[in-house]
Amino acid sequence: LTLLYLAACPLFLWYLDGAVISMVSASVLLGLFALALWLVAEGSRLHAAYDAAEVAVHPRLPRKLAGSALVGVLVAILAATQFSETLPVLACGAIATGLCVAAFGADPMQDKGSNDPMVLQRQRTRDVSLSAMRLLADLDQKIDSLDDSELRHCTTAVRHVVERCLRALARDPQGLGPLCKPLMKFLDMALREADRLQVSWSDESRSFARQRYILKLAAMIEIFETRARRQRVAAGQDSFELEADLLLDRMKRAITD
Structure with missing residues (x-):
């Protein structure tokens, strides 16, 4: 996850543009990316605890899915600066979300051991x-x-x-x-x-x-x-x-x- 944050390095180039709007946009996008990665990390920690316990309640907020969706939103926002049509933008966001879910998995969706x-x-x-x-x-x-x-x-x-x-x-x-x-x-x-x-x-x-x-x-x-x-x-x-x-x-x- 720390290495994945390096994928956002090109956003730092926006600060060199000198325009206020570019610096504000870069700060907002970097903040969203950091939040997304934190959600994925927290979801992974809770998932590990869920797997280790005999009886566990599934997370009420699916943090890994939320983080993956946020990564997709971030990628879609960046894609909108390169494409004029909606379909490629949505496709980029969906692919990014899918790759995140494939890499880190989904959150537990059911309680564990409560019926045994x-x-x-x-x-x-x-x-x-x-x-x-x-x-x-x-x-x-x-x-x-x-x-x-x-x-x-x-x-x-x-x-x-x-x-x-x-x-x-x-x-x-x-x-x-x-x-x-x-x-x-x-x-x-x-x-x-x-x-x-x-x-x-x-x-x-x-x-x-x-x-x-x-x-x-x-x-x-x-x-x-x-x-x-x-x-x-x-x-x-x-x-x-x-x-x-x-x-x-x-x-x-x-x-x-």
């Missing part, structure tokens, strides 16, 4: 994973600020549950898709408990709030794990791998204790 349930499920799973990791980071930050090893241990148990669930979702996004909503609710409840603990940390109810946090998180983990098992069985899948993960996690916690 599997692609949408994988996209949703990725979004849930990112959101879950952000919530886990917030939970770790809240508990770390209290500087209590037992509370950190409880929070680490929550992290293990969530990471195990995310690994299962990555392996089977369709079968475990219904767990996404309970997972986010589980994390939201854990964050609310951490907020309640922080509020009570500096008053006389600190000991009670601390114990409530530990017991409530343990109960929430147990309920969530039970629901995960039932969800996997309801989906007609073997829960052996999930049970193995649960057992290994409990063994790690027992060794730590």
